[in-house]
Amino acid sequence: MDVIVTGATGGIGSSLVRQAVESPEIEKVYCRYRNQEKFDSFFGTDHPKIITEKYDASCHKEDSGILKVLQKEPPRSIACVYTAFSISPIKRVGTYTADEIKENISINVLNLVLLTNQLVQLKQKYKTQLRLINIDSGAAYNPLNGWGLYSGAKAYANMYLRTVQLENPDIKIVSYEPGVVDTPMQEEIRRTDKAVFDRVNQFKEYYNNKMLRSPDKIAEDIIKRFILSWEGTEFKEGYEIK
Numbered sequence: 001m002d003v004i005v006t007g008a009t010g011g012i013g014s015s016l017v018r019q020a021v022e023s024p025e026i027e028k029v030y031c032r033y034r035n036q037e038k039f040d041s042f043f044g045t046d047h048p049k050i051i052t053e054k055y056d057a058s059c060h061k062e063d064s065g066i067l068k069v070l071q072k073e074p075p076r077s078i079a080c081v082y083t084a085f086s087i088s089p090i091k092r093v094g095t096y097t098a099d100e101i102k103e104n105i106s107i108n109v110l111n112l113v114l115l116t117n118q119l120v121q122l123k124q125k126y127k128t129q130l131r132l133i134n135i136d137s138g139a140a141y142n143p144l145n146g147w148g149l150y151s152g153a154k155a156y157a158n159m160y161l162r163t164v165q166l167e168n169p170d171i172k173i174v175s176y177e178p179g180v181v182d183t184p185m186q187e188e189i190r191r192t193d194k195a196v197f198d199r200v201n202q203f204k205e206y207y208n209n210k211m212l213r214s215p216d217k218i219a220e221d222i223i224k225r226f227i228l229s230w231e232g233t234e235f236k237e238g239y240e241i242k
């Protein structure tokens, strides 16, 4: 089994990469990231199992280094975990700039759609067994003040992947709900002004009361249940951590 992690330097993403590299059952780990320095400081410059692609998801780019490698050496099976995602900007609708909207939709929607399309093509051409693992959020189902772009993108990802599942019963797809996890995304949420995000104090309390989940635990759960084995039989939202 090979694994793609789309946001390899993020909280959950970097835990996934570290654990995937250590797993003898995972052969190659394809890493996408936007910051080379950060990536090198996490994983070094030379790891035999890692294949890298510096990729700024805010810029639309159809050409993918990872896809080129995969087309040259199609794996028997590959799992893609979509961890590249942005909650920025946390702002009320009516205050976004056009560039902010475009950037968020490019990172959160366009790239997921584009990469999934390419992976389904790979599966069709080379009979690669494909697993797609989305990281779900309660925000996909419940609106929150200031989170419009994020919530909308999360809901989009679920419906898009449900369609992929409908069209491709042979692909294993899951939308995994991790709960509230101690990552840079949560730091950003806690920095929000209360006038924009009225529930910010609740998120500060989660943090102060040490209620956040560890990204290592989430990565371990994903690898165990959806990469090294498979708990789902069809697309399902809201798989909770055990």
Ligand SMILES: NC(=O)c1ccc[n+]([C@@H]2O[C@H](COP(=O)([O-])OP(=O)(O)OC[C@H]3O[C@@H](n4cnc5c(N)ncnc54)[C@H](OP(=O)(O)O)[C@@H]3O)[C@@H](O)[C@H]2O)c1
Residues within 6 Å of the ligand: 006, 007, 008, 009, 010, 011, 012, 013, 033, 034, 035, 038, 055, 056, 057, 058, 059, 082, 083, 084, 085, 086, 107, 135, 136, 137, 138, 178, 179, 180, 181, 182, 183, 184, 185, 186
């Ligand atoms: N943390 C939570 O409580 C929570 C709850 C529910 C769902 N999730 C989901 O879990 C997934 C992982 O998030 P996380 O919590 O680990 O947050 P995170 O640490 O902020 O990770 C987000 C990732 O997206 C990458 N990214 C952002 N903008 C990018 C761009 N323009 N180009 C390329 N990569 C970009 C980040 O890269 P950099 O490392 O360079 O910043 C990082 O790798 C996301 O889908 C998130 O929605 C998180």
